[in-house]
Amino acid sequence: MTVKTAWVFPGQGSQKLGMGADLLETEVGQAKFAQAAEILGWSVPETCQGDEEKLSQTLYTQPSLYVIESILVDLLRHGSQSPDLVAGHSLGEYVALYAAGVLDFTTGLKLVKRRAELMNQAAGGTMAALMGFKREDLLAKIAETPDVVLANDNSAAQVVISGTPEAVDEVLSAVKTKRSVKLKVSGAFHSHLMAPAAAEFSQILEEIEFHEAKVPVLSNVEPIPTTDSTVLKERLQKQMTGSVRWLEISLELPNQGINRVVEVGPGQVLTGLIKRTCEGLELVNISSVADLAT
Structure with missing residues (x-):
């Protein structure tokens, strides 16, 4: 039987204190953490090993998850692994776009940084x-x-x-x-109450060049696989106010011939949801260098 693999990327809520510590032992991890520090003005490893309350703040959670999951993507690629399809939950969609070659690492991180800032300011919900x-x-x-x-x-x-x-x-x-x-969040994420933040973010997205995806991407707001860069940008522009349709994403996996799902990032939230939705899929979790070795 041909194995078709989907990589899925968790979002805010999957963060764990201590995540990504062993990635510092890799050359890829050291390089990416250094790049991230220049863009963010703070250290992802120090934040992830530090205070749990700080790590749970949107300003720090989203960039930290993006950086750690992107490093895991690079390490999977170095091990000659590649997906047939990608999807991410909310913030995780940015890592999916990185994994598909739509955005480079620094462009994606700059977007995530601004997204986190705007979402953090959207109080009241x-x-x-x-x-x-x-x-x-x-x-x-x-x-x-x-x-x-x-x-x-x-x-x-x-x-x-x-x-x-x-x-x-x-x-x-x-x-x-x-x-x-x-939920311990600063605002009503993925609702119409995020419209002012989404409007500002949409203007930023307009200036960013999206590349054609190397593998199909299932977007949160429209779980229909595509590699079209224009469509992927349009869908991402709707994401901040639109619903995360993860149930539909899960159901679409077997429709696309996927029989193996790899959750790349901390925790097992997405594979847990997929397990309850779809039968017969092989589910794998990659959150550390040790997981990559096995």
Whole structure:
């Protein structure tokens, strides 16, 4: 049987204190961390080994994940590994575009840095994760409640809603769930409340050259594989206010003949979601040099 592999990249929420420490032992890691420090003005390794509260701040989380996941991509390539398709969850989509050759490392990091700054400034909203619910009840309540949206459609049994605190509370009080939890975020990410930040970021994106992708990319806002640079830019411009349609991305993997999924980055969030959505896929997690060796 032909093995077709997808690389998937986690986003904010997957960060872990101590992540990427062993990447400093590699030449690729040392070079990329040095490049990142020049762009960011701070050290990714020091931040990741330092204070958990600081690492969980959007300003530091997003660039740190981008840098670490990009180094892992480089190390996989050095080991003669390559994907047949890529996708990333929210921030992870930027690493997917790097892995597909759409953006170079420094361009991607500069975008992620500005994205993190704009998202960090977008105060006033909130997000909540819901587990175990009747989808039709949830969607109906969201439809009738102003200022709240389905932000992350992660799996049949797990979603994230985003909006004003009042609107999110109204949905949580009306919809029966097995569990719900407010997320520690600075704003209502992936909702219309991010429109001012998204408008500013869109102007920045307009000036960036996107290259044709070397492998198809499944975008968050439109999980239809493409290598077209213009389409990929248009989709990324919608990402800050659009929903992360991860359930659809997961379902599309077997449709594209994918039978092996490699989650590149800390944690096992995405492979966990894919496992609950699709049967029969080989799932692999790469978060360290040791994982690469095996």
